[in-house]
Amino acid sequence: MSEFFWGVATSAYQSEGGYNGPGQPQTNWATGERRGDVARSGLGADFWHRYPEDFARCRELGLNAFRLGIEWSRIQPTYVDRQGPPPPFDYHALDHYVDMLVQCHQYGLEPIVTLHHFVHPSWLGTDPWMEADVTQHFCRYAQESVLYINRAL
Numbered sequence: 001m002s003e004f005f006w007g008v009a010t011s012a013y014q015s016e017g018g019y020n021g022p023g024q025p026q027t028n029w030a031t032g033e034r035r036g037d038v039a040r041s042g043l044g045a046d047f048w049h050r051y052p053e054d055f056a057r058c059r060e061l062g063l064n065a066f067r068l069g070i071e072w073s074r075i076q077p078t079y080v081d082r083q084g085p086p087p088p089f090d091y092h093a094l095d096h097y098v099d100m101l102v103q104c105h106q107y108g109l110e111p112i113v114t115l116h117h118f119v120h121p122s123w124l125g126t127d128p129w130m131e132a133d134v135t136q137h138f139c140r141y142a143q144e145s146v147l148y149i150n151r152a153l
Contacts, residue, residue, distance in 0.1 A: 005110055007065030008058060010047060013119040016071065017043035025077040026122035051100050055107035066104050067112040070097050070149075072120055072141050079123035082133070087123065089144055097145075098152040113149075115142050 013019055013027060019041050020030040032038040047054060047068075058066055075094060079087035104111040116138070120128060128134040 003064070005065035005112075007063045007067060007109065007112070009067035009112075009114075010069065011114075011117045011119075012047075012069035012071035012074070013041060013044075013117065015045045016048040016074075017041065017046045018048050019071075019073065025071070025073040027071075027073045027119045028122055028124065028126060028128075029119065030122050031126075048096070052103055052107075055104055055109055058109055059107050064108065064110060065112060066109040067114060068100060068104070069114040069117045070145055072116060072138075073122065075145055076121055076137075076141055079121070082123075086137070086140060087121075089148075091148070094145060094148050095152070098149055101149065101153065115145065 013029070018024050019027050020033050021042075029038060029041070033040045045054075055066065075090055076087040077090055101111045101113070124134060124137065125131070128137075
């Protein structure tokens with residue numbers, strides 16, 4: 001490797017904001033938030049809207065890399081019937097992530113993408129990795145997200 005990457009990392013669920021409220025994507029943390037078992041994520045750092053200024057600050061600090069996550073529960077927020085067709089994709093959300101990646105690069109930061117950071121859509125339940133169909137769901141989400149983003153870039 002000819003270049004050393006010096007950067008920061010975020011978790012989409014923890015930094016973006018806009019999860020688990022009315023009309024927002026629901027994650028596996030939603031039930032705990034409603035019961036008061038865990039703190040509400042709320043706006044977080046509002047990275048979903050403030051990413052350009054965060055990227056600018058990273059460059060001011062002399063960083064050259066930024067790891068960000070693509071949040072599965074934002075990409076496939078709803079699934080009505082696990083016996084029916086697979087859950088739909090929110091391509092507006094994917095377009096937003098494309099813009100994040102483009103701007104990250106424009107600020108001179110090498111984007112590094114995480115597809116899963118411990119949070120998943122609430123429709124998968126509390127312990128989805130023990131379910132037979134979760135691998136198919138994750139592979140479909142990962143493949144469509146990567147292909148869509150690569151085509152857009």
